Amino acid sequence: MKTYNQPSPDQWATLLERPLMDVSDLENRVSTILQKVQQEGDRALRDFTARFDGVQLEGIAVSPEEFAASEALVSQALKQAIQTAHTNIDQFHRQQQLQTEVIETMPGVKCWQKSVGIEKVGLYIPGGTAPLFSSVLMLAVPAKIAGCQEIVLCTPPAKDGSVHPAILYTASLVGVSKVYKVGGAQAIAAMAYGTETVPQVYKIFGPGNQYVTAAKQLVNKSGLPIDMPAGPSEVLIVADNSANPDFVAADLLSQAEHGIDSQVVLVAFEEAMVRRTLDAVDRQLVDLPRQEIARKALENSPAVILESEEAALQLVNQYAPEHLILSMDRALEFAGHITNAGSVFIGHYTPESVGDYASGTNHTLPTNGFARSYSGVNLDAYVKKITFQQLSAAGLQKLGPVVEQMAQAEQLEAHKNAVSIRLKALKEID
């Protein structure tokens, strides 16, 4: 990490610059994949899976037998851990449900909002060496609570055509039965357009590589909503003098191991804290299986020494970190002033990894400064809020003249007339 001692605020933007993630050069290739899936359906999925995942699929859908077999392949300890995480995530997201409340804005004018689950949603879970069953929890639990009728999950198969049992176990636990062995841009296409096997959905969620990102961007441009724009994962840690350098180092590394483009920012108030933390990083790094990745991520990451908590607050809100860890004695108070962040981890015993897995909050969060305008995935992401209004005759008699006045001023005579014709009829009844 490169250390910056009390840089002036006008230097912050430069030293906190994020790596560019531009997938526009992939657009043509990905667009071809999308088109082929749209035209050829399952056949295209099989072709791309053979080409990119190196396996000739028998069935694209995971069979009931495969689901059943997964149960025995996951250790009891892991099952229990997943169950606990499930309970916490379920509890936190269930509390986000909208209670419909009728507002009478004027006598006889009732208005309300009702939350209705998006009927069909698609979840993408990346493949690779590690099975990201935690993302299954984070994406499927709120979908279930929202009442989404059809939940489709796509994930690339391993070379032997299997899906990792921990993924299948978790999907089963949450109640997702439609799991398909398809990855990459072709998976996004399958869910966007539907194929003979994979159902079409109305919104797509989930992380992925640059092909998945480009595919999500392209289908989004045609009006299909996605969870949020993607970027490399990141953490910013504010460590005051009460912080434990070993803890802070471990937190920095837990972000750095994600990928070589991970962003890791340390903000402290004393040079000694930075030095002791970086020493601890060096000590811990050597034991990590993913140390090469972490090392590269750290090379491009800054440690910033600031003179005050006010300055730190300003820097944090300007950077808008995906994850914000507050290793501070007065962390809760500091947290109260945060305006731009995805998820905030308060105090010395709240590492980011608790939120990544099991505290209850969602780990699908806005990166790349998108926290200025986007929320992380929450229950809202899976519902539409429909508005309703019901006027009594008396309500229309009261509100009608207001509408007539405004419609006339906007020169929309038929809008006015829809009120006038009713008011006239009511007058005749009187």
Next chain:
Amino acid sequence: MKTYNQPSPDQWATLLERPLMDVSDLENRVSTILQKVQQEGDRALRDFTARFDGVQLEGIAVSPEEFAASEALVSQALKQAIQTAHTNIDQFHRQQQLQTEVIETMPGVKCWQKSVGIEKVGLYIPGGTAPLFSSVLMLAVPAKIAGCQEIVLCTPPAKDGSVHPAILYTASLVGVSKVYKVGGAQAIAAMAYGTETVPQVYKIFGPGNQYVTAAKQLVNKSGLPIDMPAGPSEVLIVADNSANPDFVAADLLSQAEHGIDSQVVLVAFEEAMVRRTLDAVDRQLVDLPRQEIARKALENSPAVILESEEAALQLVNQYAPEHLILSMDRALEFAGHITNAGSVFIGHYTPESVGDYASGTNHTLPTNGFARSYSGVNLDAYVKKITFQQLSAAGLQKLGPVVEQMAQAEQLEAHKNAVSIRLKALKEID
């Protein structure tokens, strides 16, 4: 309108087909405008305004004097109407505020969500002959309630360089002081990138023509959020035998007068109801200033006769109308089963125009079937919901082993270590 008597469900999609709104052919032209504004700032805004709006601007920003002058130019009656609408809209959106509630998912594991207004938002209000001050209310009121710090409003000037006083009066009333005389794609560019005069924003809202739509799509593709994808406005009316054909006709016309591509759908259960409604349409049409527009919109619009309310419900949820008017005796009950719609107008005395202006609900709603997955504009659209978590030492001792188990299974050793190192330290204290 063309009448379809009991079409089978597999014909519905075809007869309800919406006009395509493809702006991709404009991309190059709009992209050039965006680039020029990004590079040249105010100078480009002045050039484009001269070219497209036919006026050489003195100042781009509306001056305090112009605001003050607008006050006297709006009639007392219109001011009062706007104030009443303001009160209702404010009341309905204020009720949507999130109350932060701390959830203890496990002993010592506290999680909560906090709603924070997006710091800077941009509102676009189209120009033209009629001043759309109602859109100022609909877009600015929730921005104020959300606590957005900077609200920027762009609207094209008239040929004399003025902005309609009703727009300025409404902006003032709501508390929006940064109004800029710039329209079209150049306005979207100004708010997306910022110029010497127009501040850069983090999200853009508002209706507009095809250039505005294309510009919003392009900036959205680069990660700047927008309210929702655009499409022609539409209404679907379900009229049972209790409906008043004159009322229904007036409602159809109030949608049809919007534009020649407006979508207007009538669903009834008796041929007589359709016939009487269409007769009423013909009678009312002749008195409308915008009758030519309405006539063209109606030409492409279907009236559908169905055999049951169940079938109607199915058709409505499949079509996902922006506006849904239920001119039915049991409208409230029917409304309870709606899963896809923007806003629903219940009963014989609730014309769409009350929601367009003043009932309290928002009139910025998802068109083109987007109601399947998008909400209309509401308070959520102006905030991020940030999550927080705080674990006590005891909380981490309880939850930590769960996280260790899961992180290990995902092969993220540093994630595990961020917990282990703390648990070890706690053990040493004990």
